[in-house]
Amino acid sequence: MNNQKAITTILSTIVLALPMTVAAQVGIPCDGPNCDFNSLIKLINNIIKFLMFSVAVPLAALGFMFMGGKMVLLSNKEAAKTEAKQGIGFIITGFLIMLGAYVFIKTILFMFITDDQKTFMNFMFQ
Secondary structure: OOOHHHHHHHHHHHHHHHHHHHHOOOOOOOOHHHHHHHHHHHHHHHHHHHHHHHHHHHHHHHHHHHHHHHHOOOOOOHHHHHHHHHHHHHHHHHHHHHHHHHHHHHHHHHOOOHHHHHHHHHHHHO
């Protein structure tokens, strides 16, 4: 049980330290007093892209590797195989929901903005 508590503590620390990592990795698009609303939206967009493509994709790959290894190494235990298949299904479902939401929001934003707003919000569609 102590090993499980140690692993939980380490993973919790990593998850709680992630926002600081995001702040360090994603560049702030303005300098000091030159910040405006557009800079704030660009920063939020940078953070979302970072979390989706630089964090979620490697985590999904690690999840696939872990579940695949579990399927191969514990192939003689039917319960472990079923659990691994279910885990792969959860990873795929979560990843598709995340990407679907991203595409859905981008599509809705693109459909409802006018041509004048497209130039204002051009940074969101890059």
